[in-house]
Amino acid sequence: MxxxxxxxxxxxxxxxxxxxxxxxxxxxxxxxxxxxxxxxxxxxxxxxxxxxxQGLGTQNVYVIPGRQSGLKSGGNLMVDSIKNKDFEDMQKKSNIPDAQLVIPMVFGPGTATYGSESYDGTFLGSTQDFFTSSNVDMTKGQGTLFSADDVLQKAKVAVIGNLVANQLFGFSSAVGQNIKIKDQSFRVVGVLPEMGQMAAVNLNESIVVPYTTAQQYILGIRYIQRIIIQADSVANIPNVQKDVTTLLRNNHNITDPTKDDFFTQTQQDLIxxxxxxxxxxxxxxxxxxxxxxxxxxxxxxxxxxxxxxxxxxxxxxxxxxxxxxxxxxxxxxxxxxxxxxxxxxxxxxxxxxxxxxxxxxxxxxxxxxxxxxxxxxxxxxxxxxxxxxxxxxxxxxxxxxxxxxxxxxxxxx
Amino acid sequence: MPLISVRNLQKTYIDDGVETRAVRGIDLDINEGEFVSIVGPSGSGKSTLTQMLGFLDRPTGGTYLFEGKEMNNYSDDELAFIRNTKIGFVFQSFNLLARQSVLDNVKLPLIYAGITEPKRTHIAKEMVELVGLGDRMLYDTSKLSGGQKQRVAIARALANNPRVIFADEPTGSLDSKSGEVVLEFLQNLHAKGGTIVLVTHESYVAESAQRILHIKDGLLDKDEKVKNRRIIAQDGFNK
Structure with a gap:
């Protein structure tokens, strides 16, 4: 058949x-x-x-405090291991020659208020380089970004996402207005253009301030939660990781690599x-x-x-x-x-x-x-x-x- | 050489340790072109004998020669091939596939014979025409009368041009008029050289054959030629 x-x-x-x-x-x-x-x-x-x-750039190396999870327990006990000095040392070209941008990050939730309006969002503390690495095009936004001087002087200035601006200010202009964060007054210097989701950060819902300001006035911390280093090429990522590791071990007096109080991750690791x-x-x-x-x-x-x-x-x-x-x-x-x-x-x-x-x-x-x-x-x-x-x-x-x-x-x- | 030749043919069933001897040693020969009736009371063993002769069941004793060849050691597949190409069955309860057309039912043995679709459609149409159902080829068989169903069953039995037709109580489920039509068709087939084995318990049906084998208690009681054979009017299914 x-x-x-x-x-x-x-x-x-x-x-x-x-x-x-x-x-x-x-x-x-x-x-x-x-x-x-x-x-x-x-x-x-x-x-x-x-x-x-990948949208964040494939050349990034993330420097994270603590021990890499899965290796040993106790990683969370060292979340404060990366200090401002470490960041400042990383910025020196002689320490990490292949780095083109070094961006510190501190962050946390909080509430911003303007008059009777309030907004619960994410506070992000960084430097002006953060905007460069995020490809922020302010010709489509409003106002300006904060400057290196603002970072140095711990200026109470903020750049806010467009959703935050809509919530707090409605149709009126946010630039030049003062918003309150933790009873401190912050001047809005710019409103970001509409941007997509970037990994864990949605810039539309964020309030970005100088990291020094965030440390002192919002979060009350003296350490940095992340440092993003942008290598000048994908090929130089291993060099950057090596230089960062050497620098931090020197700064933290670590001789035994198993006792590192930080670790690095690349985009490929994350992916x-x-x-x-x-x-x-x-x-x-x-x-x-x-x-x-x-x-x-x-x-x-x-x-x-x-x-x-x-x-x-x-x-x-x-x-x-x-x-x-x-x-x-x-x-x-x-x-x-x-x-x-x-x-x-x-x-x-x-x-x-x-x-x-x-x-x-x-x-x-x-x-x-x-x-x-x-x-x-x-x-x-x-x-x-x-x-x-x-x-x-x-x-x-x-x-x-x-x-x-x-x-x-x-x-x- | 007889077409069918059995010697000391036996069939014993064992069910729950109880032995039943349905056929207890039968000798008989059936020649090509004969029209034979097998008669006997209910439980006499006539159906069991017919099933063994038609290769639906295997004997438990004795020998069976078909076309002069010993059949006892044939495999299941070899017996299936013989049933397909050399035997045609007509059952009391028609045994047609429901929800399928007349033509599809007649095609069934041709499919198992491995005949290609155009050829089997051609053969099946010829057979359906032969039994006078040319205008109902695509009818669902469940919509046919009993007599028409039995005609479809006959067309199916003839499809592979078998050496012998086994008709087991073919008129048992039909009214007398339809029964006569079926018997008439079997006589027509015989007249054209066909070999027919008809199983019945009714004497007037048995008398349409040339020869009657009387089965009683699993044995061949009498083998007689029909003296006054009942010949049914020869005007076929198309009357």
């Missing part, structure tokens, strides 16, 4: 009981749809995060870490979805066994007319595979629709530029897994059918 005839017979066998077939494949549809959705969302999230990190996390999450969620596939497979086997019993006389007739055991085996196996592949295809379509819906919702309501990525792996996996399930869970009922004696099958009532 030809494969085409086998497929035609199996399709007829399945479509004879349409509503039962639809209910049978529901488990497979849900399982495959979940896997497709998880993979599409996982890929989209990874793409979004990686894109944001690698983020990718690992999203991949683990995707695998975890896919595993959960796989359980419904298993349940769906058992459902298919159950219905196929019922079908074999119900169609015993048909099996007897087919054998009487010349069907071999393998003809019957392949017909029932094909029916199971057609059921599961149909479930797989419907599941993929449902999963893609749900992913498109999720991408739209994240973009519309989450304010993120979440792009739907067609889950190629999910689709391939969906079709492969569903046909494999049909095969595995179809073998037992199909063997039961093929082993029936034609005479006994014809007599069955």
């Amino acid at each position: 030809k494969l085409q005839d086998n497929i035609t017979m199996a399709v007829r066998g399945v479509t004879t009981h349409k509503s039962r077939a639809i209910l049978t494949i529901l488990g497979i549809v849900i399982g495959i749809a979940s896997i497709t959705l998880v993979m599409a969302i996982g890929d989209g999230a990874q793409n979004l995060i990686v894109g944001e990190i 690698g870490t983020i990718s690992t996390i999203t991949n683990i999450l995707t695998i975890l969620l896919t595993s959960v979805a796989a359980i419904s596939l298993l349940v769906g497979g058992i459902g298919i086997m159950n219905i196929m066994l019922v079908s074999v019993t119900e169609r015993t006389r048909e099996i007897g007739l087919r054998k009487a007319l010349g069907a071999t055991n393998s003809n019957i085996l392949s017909q029932f196996l094909m029916e199971a595979v057609i059921l599961t592949i149909s479930g797989g295809v419907i599941g993929i379509l449902v999963g893609i629709l749900m992913s498109l819906g999720a991408a739209w919702a994240i973009t519309t309501f989450g304010g993120l530029s979440f792009v739907f990525i067609f889950p190629v792996v999910g689709v391939i996996l969906g079709v492969t897994v569903s046909s494999a399930i049909g095969f595995v869970f179809g073998v037992f009922p199909a063997r039961q059918a093929s082993r029936k004696s034609p005479m006994e099958a014809l007599r069955y009532e």
Whole structure:
């Protein structure tokens, strides 16, 4: 018997009981749809995060206080290990010759008020170089940025994101106005143009002040939480990491590298870490979805066994007319595979629709530029897994059918 | 050489340790072109005998020669091939595939014979025309009358041009008029050289054959030639 005839017979066998077939494949549809959705969302999230990190420039080296997590415990105890002097030393060209920008960062949540309006946002303390590295184009914004002198003099000036400006000032101009942060008065010198999300920072919702000002008047700290060093080329990133490490070990009198109270990270490290996390999450969620596939497979086997019993006389007739055991085996196996592949295809379509819906919702309501990525792996996996399930869970009922004696099958009532 | 030749043919069933000897040692020959009726009361073993002769079941004892070849050691696949190409079955309960057309039902043995689609459609159409259902080829079989269903079953039995037709109570589910039409068709086939084995428990049906084998308690009780054979009007299904 030809494969085409086998497929035609199996399709007829399945479509004879349409509503039962639809209910049978529901488990497979849900399982495959979940896997497709998880993979599409996982890929989209990874793409979004990686894109944001890359948007900051691929030449950045992050200097972070404490010990790198995963190596030894106690990293959080040394969050204050990087001082202003360390930053000042890093700025000296002789210490890190391949650095083109050295940017300190301090940050924390807080409330800014203007008159009766208030805004809960993120305070960011840095230098004017932060704006350079963030590619801020003030021709599209309002006012100016703060200067190196403002940083030196701990001036109470602030550059605010456009959402902050809208919240506090509405349609009136924010530049030149004074806002209150922790009972201190800050003069708004500039409003940033609308900018996208940058890794963990959304500049639209931020209030940026000189880091020295933030340390003294807002956060009450004497250390720096991050230093971003922009290397002059990607090739020189290792040199920068080496120079920073040497400098900080000297400054902190560290001779044993295992006792470092800081660590460095590059964009590639970050991307690698983020990718690992999203991949683990995707695998975890896919595993959960796989359980419904298993349940769906058992459902298919159950219905196929019922079908074999119900169609015993048909099996007897087919054998009487010349069907071999393998003809019957392949017909029932094909029916199971057609059921599961149909479930797989419907599941993929449902999963893609749900992913498109999720991408739209994240973009519309989450304010993120979440792009739907067609889950190629999910689709391939969906079709492969569903046909494999049909095969595995179809073998037992199909063997039961093929082993029936034609005479006994014809007599069955 | 007889087409079918059995010696000491036996069939014993063992169910829950209880042994039932359905056929207890039958010797018989059926020649090509014969029209034979197998008759006997319910439980006599006539259906079991027919199922063994039609390769639907294996004997537990004795020998079976078909076309002069010993069949006892044939594999399941070899027996399936013989059923497909050399045997045609007509059952009391028609055994048609529901929700499928007349044509598709007739095509079924041709599919298992590996015949290509255009050729099998051609053959199936010929067979359906032969049984007088040319105007109902695409009808769903569940919409046909009992007599029409049995005609479809006959068309299907003839599709692979078999050496012998086994008809097991073919008139049992039909009204007398439809039953007569089926018997008439079997007589027509026989007149054209076909070999027919008809199983029935009704004597007037059995008398449409040339020869009657009486089965009683699993044994061949009597093998007689029909003296006053009942010949049904020869005007076919198209009357």
